[in-house]
Amino acid sequence: RKEVEQDPGPFNVPEGATVAFNCTYSNSASQSFFWYRQDCRKEPKLLMSVYSSGNEDGRFTAQLNRASQYISLLIRDSKLSDSATYLCAVNKDSGAGSYQLTFGKGTKLSVIP
Amino acid sequence: GAGVSQSPSNKVTEKGKDVELRCDPISGHTALYWYRQSLGQGLEFLIYFQGNSAPDKSGLPSDRFSAERTGGSVSTLTIQRTQQEDSAVYLCASHRIYMNTEAFFGQGTRLTVV
Numbered sequence: 001r002k003e004v005e006q007d008p009g010p011f012n013v014p015e016g017a018t019v020a021f022n023c024t025y026s027n028s029a030s031q032s033f034f035w036y037r038q039d040c041r042k043e044p045k046l047l048m049s050v051y052s053s054g055n056e057d058g059r060f061t062a063q064l065n066r067a068s069q070y071i072s073l074l075i076r077d078s079k080l081s082d083s084a085t086y087l088c089a090v091n092k093d094s095g096a097g098s099y100q101l102t103f104g105k106g107t108k109l110s111v112i113p
Numbered sequence: 114g115a116g117v118s119q120s121p122s123n124k125v126t127e128k129g130k131d132v133e134l135r136c137d138p139i140s141g142h143t144a145l146y147w148y149r150q151s152l153g154q155g156l157e158f159l160i161y162f163q164g165n166s167a168p169d170k171s172g173l174p175s176d177r178f179s180a181e182r183t184g185g186s187v188s189t190l191t192i193q194r195t196q197q198e199d200s201a202v203y204l205c206a207s208h209r210i211y212m213n214t215e216a217f218f219g220q221g222t223r224l225t226v227v
Contacts, residue, residue: 031212031213032213032214034216042220043218043219043220043221044204044206044218046215046216046217049213087155087156089216091212094161094163094168094169095168096163097210098143098144098163098210099144099211099212099214100144100161100163100168101144101146101206103148103156103158104155105155106155
């Protein structure tokens with residue numbers, strides 16, 4: 001099993017739709033989780049961290065399910081500008097108090113007019 | 114407060130030549146990563162540095178690829194005897210040592226091997 005797995009998509013959704021992405025991870029000891037957004041020909045940038053209790057930022061909601069070892073990202077009322085690739089990142093203890101982040105391959109979202 | 118800086122931003126090289134890519138992480142970031150991304154593909158992990166040591170270099174695709182980091186800061190990725198399949202965007206990322214810390218990416222070096 002890969003350390004971090006995502007459905008590559010693409011997800012093609014109409015404007016205004018709600019879309020959800022999942023990201024599964026294999027290391028049960030992981031403590032930190034993130035969602036990144038990557039626009040075409042740009043570098044990934046942090047979209048939001050994922051907290052244990054779940055968190056919301058406008059139209060975006062992130063959740064963590066430790067029992068099933070996955071995180072999710074929900075986008076409500078999709079906009080054309082949401083079209084991008086969404087990557088999840090999960091940390092693991094790499095020893096001596098340091099942590100290594102592992103990224104998924106990303107899920108491509110296309111919002112269609 | 115500069116971000117992660119990579120140079121050159123673009124590099125065109127002839128097949129068989131060696132290339133060196135540079136990454137200047139954010140000051141104070143002890144963790145540094147190199148990734149490769151081909152057009153339309155996901156991030157491919159290459160190597161992870163913690164300070165000057167590389168506890169995870171499992172992603173380096175062949176012995177033509179090497180990386181080093183000095184002074185806990187600047188890192189260089191060297192590709193020897195470049196091949197056409199090495200053409201991709203090479204991204205560098207860095208973060209602080211702490212657990213709940215996000216990684217910041219540079220804008221990448223677009224390498225084209227002709």
